[in-house]
Amino acid sequence: MSEPLLDVRDLERHFDGVKAVDGISFSVAHGEVVSIIGPNGSGKTTTLNLVTGTFRPNSGTIALEGERIERADSARIAEHGIARTFQNGRVFATLSVADNIEVGLHSTLTANRPFRRLSNVFLLRWIPLLAELYIAIVGTPASRREQAEIAAVVESEIDRFEARLGPRRDDPAYSLSYANRRRTEIARALALAPKLLVLDEPTAGMNQSETAEVLEQLLELKAAGQTILLVEHKLDLVMAVSDRVIVMDGGRIIAEGRPDEVRTNAAVVEAYLGRRRGLGGVDLK
Numbered sequence: 050m051s052e053p054l055l056d057v058r059d060l061e062r063h064f065d066g067v068k069a070v071d072g073i074s075f076s077v078a079h080g081e082v083v084s085i086i087g088p089n090g091s092g093k094t095t096t097l098n099l100v101t102g103t104f105r106p107n108s109g110t111i112a113l114e115g116e117r118i119e120r121a122d123s124a125r126i127a128e129h130g131i132a133r134t135f136q137n138g139r140v141f142a143t144l145s146v147a148d149n150i151e152v153g154l155h156s157t158l159t160a161n162r163p164f165r166r167l168s169n170v171f172l173l174r175w176i177p178l179l180a181e182l183y184i185a186i187v188g189t190p191a192s193r194r195e196q197a198e199i200a201a202v203v204e205s206e207i208d209r210f211e212a213r214l215g216p217r218r219d220d221p222a223y224s225l226s227y228a229n230r231r232r233t234e235i236a237r238a239l240a241l242a243p244k245l246l247v248l249d250e251p252t253a254g255m256n257q258s259e260t261a262e263v264l265e266q267l268l269e270l271k272a273a274g275q276t277i278l279l280v281e282h283k284l285d286l287v288m289a290v291s292d293r294v295i296v297m298d299g300g301r302i303i304a305e306g307r308p309d310e311v312r313t314n315a316a317v318v319e320a321y322l323g324r325r326r327g328l329g330g331v332d333l334k
């Protein structure tokens with residue numbers, strides 16, 4: 050069997066005695082769409098935060114294409130090829146749509162940010178700062194080329210959401226509808242051409258037609274071979290887009306399988322319906 054893109058083993062994270070993630074293991078294959086579902090507080094977002102380096106695990110391992118990343122910070126993990134969106138949507142309110150998308154790409158700059166590794170060395174931080182200032186004012190052929198490439202990526206991401214983001218490309222994010230802010234955030238993540246796209250409730254706060262639009266976009270990404278790890282409460286969407294569904298409860302994985310297998314799993318029905326919590330009345334059947 051070929052190596053999975055993402056491999057998580059025995060992952061644990063506690064918060065003041067609360068076992069948010071309690072020894073979970075799972076993997077995501079190249080090109081697979083895997084969703085994590087579960088009642089509120091079951092550890093889904095914490096799992097995403099561990100995979101993307103927002104939190105460090107207490108124990109366990111996370112490997113991306115065989116390389117261990119559980120101790121890496123989020124910037125380094127993004128460089129490794131994992132891009133994410135956040136549960137409550139995070140955009141820079143005063144930046145335009147285009148600039149919000151571009152911001153994510155700055156981590157990939159090389160010609161515009163020479164010596165950037167020195168930024169981490171306290172006494173030598175001034176070297177990359179001066180170099181970047183010089184390039185910003187004077188420019189070099191390589192930096193101009195890189196800037197043009199970045200502009201092209203930004204435009205292609207705006208094109209992806211053409212009808213929605215096209216007319217708003219220069220508007221500040223604070224003036225956007227909630228759904229457009231979420232789209233901007235997804236575009237920013239996709240601009241990085243990530244190996245793994247991590248989406249935390251991309252349709253939260255969206256109405257039915259906006260949710261259907263997101264589903265269409267996810268299906269398009271899936272058809273294009275994008276690997277996705279998704280946390281989502283809307284089960285219709287989860288069932289329609291996922292190759293595999295992981296069900297968490299109390300920090301543990303209680304079921305895992307194809308959507309049709311999970312739907313009828315007794316432990317899952319109990320977690321969602323038996324205790325009458327979690328999914329706002331969404332019926333599993």
Ligand SMILES: Nc1ncnc2c1ncn2[C@@H]1O[C@H](COP(=O)(O)OP(=O)(O)OP(=O)(O)O)[C@@H](O)[C@H]1O
Pocket residue numbers: 064067068069087088089090091092093094095096
């Ligand atoms: N930073 C934190 N500090 C303290 N406790 C936390 C923190 N993050 C998560 N927890 C706790 O860990 C548990 C799991 O939370 P998590 O947000 O991962 O659940 P979830 O399944 O994503 O829930 P929801 O569906 O409501 O988003 C909860 O009890 C939560 O209160």
